[in-house]
Each structure stands twice: as structure tokens, then as C-alpha cells.
Amino acid sequence: MHNLPLLLTALLAIAAEPETIEISSAVIKVVEDVAVSSSEAGLVAKLSVREGQMVKEGEPLAQLLDSAERLALERARLEAEIAARKATNEINVRYAKKSTEVARAELARSEETNLKYPKTVSDSELDRQRLVRERGDLEVKQAEHELEIATITQAIRDNERHTAQEMLDRRTIRAPLQGMVVELHRRPGEWVQPGETVARVLRLDRLRVEGFMAAKHAQINLVGSKATVRVAGADGKARDFPGEVVFVSPEIDPINSQVRIWAEVNNKELLLRPGMTASLLVEGR
Numbered sequence: 491m492h493n494l495p496l497l498l499t500a501l502l503a504i505a506a507e508p509e510t511i512e513i514s515s516a517v518i519k520v521v522e523d524v525a526v527s528s529s530e531a532g533l534v535a536k537l538s539v540r541e542g543q544m545v546k547e548g549e550p551l552a553q554l555l556d557s558a559e560r561l562a563l564e565r566a567r568l569e570a571e572i573a574a575r576k577a578t579n580e581i582n583v584r585y586a587k588k589s590t591e592v593a594r595a596e597l598a599r600s601e602e603t604n605l606k607y608p609k610t611v612s613d614s615e616l617d618r619q620r621l622v623r624e625r626g627d628l629e630v631k632q633a634e635h636e637l638e639i640a641t642i643t644q645a646i647r648d649n650e651r652h653t654a655q656e657m658l659d660r661r662t663i664r665a666p667l668q669g670m671v672v673e674l675h676r677r678p679g680e681w682v683q684p685g686e687t688v689a690r691v692l693r694l695d696r697l698r699v700e701g702f703m704a705a706k707h708a709q710i711n712l713v714g715s716k717a718t719v720r721v722a723g724a725d726g727k728a729r730d731f732p733g734e735v736v737f738v739s740p741e742i743d744p745i746n747s748q749v750r751i752w753a754e755v756n757n758k759e760l761l762l763r764p765g766m767t768a769s770l771l772v773e774g775r
Contacts, residue, residue, distance in 0.1 A: 509774035513751070516701030516719075516770040518762055521754060522667055522693040526551060528682045530660050536678050539689070545665040551689045552676065556661035559654070566654040570647040577644040582633040590626030597623050669693040697762055699733060700752040701770050705742045708749035712738050712772060717753040720769040721762065731755050731762065735772055 532554035539551050597619040600611040665671075673690035676682050699719050712735050719731040733755035742749055753770060755762065762768075 511703060511707045511772045511774055513701035513703055513770040513772070516699045516768050518719075518721075518764055518766040518768055519698045519700055519752075520692050520694070520764045521696055521698045522669070524666055524669075524691050524693075525687040526663060526666060526689045526691055527685050527687050528552075528554065528663055529684055530554060531683050532556075532661065532681070534676050534678050534680050534682055534688075537674060537676075539671045539674070541671055541674055543671050545669065545671060545691065547665055547668050549665045550662050551665055551671065551691075552663040554661040554663070554682070556658055559658040559661055563651070563654040563658050566647070566651040570644070570651040573640065573644040573647040576640040577637070579640070580637065583630065583637055586626065586629040586633040590623065590630055593619065593623040593626045663688050665691055667691060667693050668695065692764070694760055694764075695756065695758050696754055697757050697764065698736075698752050698754055699768055699770050700750065702743075702746075702748040703738075703751045703772070705747045705749050707774065708738050708751055710738050710740065712751070712774070716773045717755075718771040719753065719755045719762070720771060721766060729761075731757075 535553045535555045537552050538549075539545060545551070597616070600616055600619055603610050604616075669691045671689055672692050675687045675689065682688060699717075715735045717733040717735050719733050720728050721731070723729050733753040735751065735753045737750075737752050739750040751770075751772070753772070
């Protein structure tokens with residue numbers, strides 16, 4: 491009788507443990523299978539990869555002929571550099587301001603002289619000096635206006651340079667994700683049109699394990715639950731890989747009352763391969 495509390499505690503602990511639901515005929519599939527296409531028309535100049543090669547995201551897969559785009563980029567770069575120099579050249583503004591200062595000073599001296607000694611400087615000379623001063627003010631405004639235009643022109647040339655760089659970059663076809671190149675659809679010397687597939691890349695470091703579960707167990711709240719992927723090795727021993735349930739279908743098959751479910755599992759060591767069969771053990775809630 492003294493052991494009764496311990497027995498009850500053990501029974502309660504067992505009852506509290508979440509139920510493990512096993513799917514014995516699950517299939518391992520890829521999460522991402524990308525047909526990498528060209529965004530431009532052109533001649534394939536070279537391939538940077540081969541089938542079976544692992545690539546990182548952004549790594550070049552193929553290169554289209556790009557000599558015309560490189561020339562366009564160099565021209566845009568030079569024009570942008572010229573525009574930048576013009577936009578920072580304040581010599582005309584400074585010269586116009588200095589000339590205007592001299593004209594003002596000359597007019598001020600003439601007017602001061604006439605105050606002390608009337609009619610020393612003729613009216614026509616004063617009119618000429620006033621005209622020079624006003625012309626200097628206008629030259630300052632004109633120089634400042636031209637400097638503003640040069641600044642705007644610099645922005646336009648910079649945009650043209652960025653556009654030329656983008657057009658050049660589009661000639662390089664890059665991997666959109668980290669994975670393995672499993673197919674190459676074009677070879678050097680072949681022509682490719684926009685939208686045509688050049689290579690196929692599979693993501694292998696994270697895989698999907700898909701199966702079917704009885705509807706009575708397949709609750710939507712299973713998403714996020716821990717899962718174990720069990721695969722039989724070549725030696726017949728089972729090996730477990732931790733995963734997580736990411737999808738439970740809201741649809742029930744009316745024939746067998748089953749629901750499609752899948753989990754995702756890390757595969758950084760590439761021990762799992764798409765197409766393998768496995769058991770999926772899902773921790774219930």
C-alpha cells in the first residue's frame with residue numbers, strides 16, 4: 491500500500507506524455523526544386539558548373555556573351571565621371587562673383603568721387619559701370635544655374651551607369667539558392683531566349699518528409715510539433731533525424747479518411763536523399 495502513491499505518480503506521468511503517431515510509409519522529397527532560367531537572350535559563352543556540383547546562393551552558373559554590355563558600361567562610367575567633375579567645378583561661379591565684386595567696387599568709388607567732386611565721372615560712365623555690375627549679377631546666377639544643371643546631369647549619368655551595370659549583371663545566370671546542380675539544359679555556343687531553362691538546382695540541406703495520417707489524429711495544431719524521421723541504413727540499422735511538422739492539409743480524403751502531412755528535416759550532412767522512404771514519427775499534442 492505504501493507504493494500506491496508512487497504507482498499513481500508513474501501512471502499520471504505516462505498519461506501526461508504526448509502520444510507519438512507513426513506514419514510508416516513516408517517519402518522524402520525536395521523542398522525547393524528550381525528551374526533556373528535566363529532573363530536575357532544571348533549566346534552561352536561558358537558554363538561555370540557541372541552536374542552534381544554543389545553551389546551557393548548567388549554563385550554563377552552560366553555566362554552569356556557580354557562584350558557589348560561591357561563597352562556600354564565603360565562608356566557610361568566615363569560619362570558619369572565627366573559629369574561628376576562638372577558638378578563639382580565651381581570655378582565659373584567663383585569667377586563671376588569676383589567680377590561682380592570688382593564691378594560693385596568700381597561703381598561705388600565713382601559714386602563716392604561724384605559726391606565729393608560733382609561731375610567728375612560722367613553719367614554715361616556711371617551707366618556703363620551700373621550695366622557691368624548688373625551683368626555680373628546675372629553671370630553669377632547663370633553660373634550657379636549651370637552648376638545646378640551639372641548636378642542633375644551627374645545624377646542622370648549615375649543612373650545610366652547603374653543601368654549599364656545591371657544589364658551586364660543580367661548576362662550572368664546565378665544560382666537562386668544553395669543546392670546541387672542536377673541538370674544543365676544549355677551548352678557553350680548555344681543560343682538561349684528569355685525564360686528558357688539553363689539549369690536545374692535542388693536544395694538538399696533541408697528536405698521534406700511527406701506521408702498520410704488518419705484524420706482523427708491529423709489536427710491542424712500539429713504544425714510546429716516535433717517529428718522524427720527514421721530511415722533504415724545500408725546495414726539494416728535505423729537512424730533517426732529530428733524534424734518539425736510544417737503542414738497539415740485541411741482536406742480529408744473521402745475514400746480512406748486520411749490527411750496529407752509533411753515535416754521538414756535538416757540534411758546538412760546530405761545523408762538523406764529525395765525519393766527515399768522513411769517512417770515519420772509525430773509527437774501529438
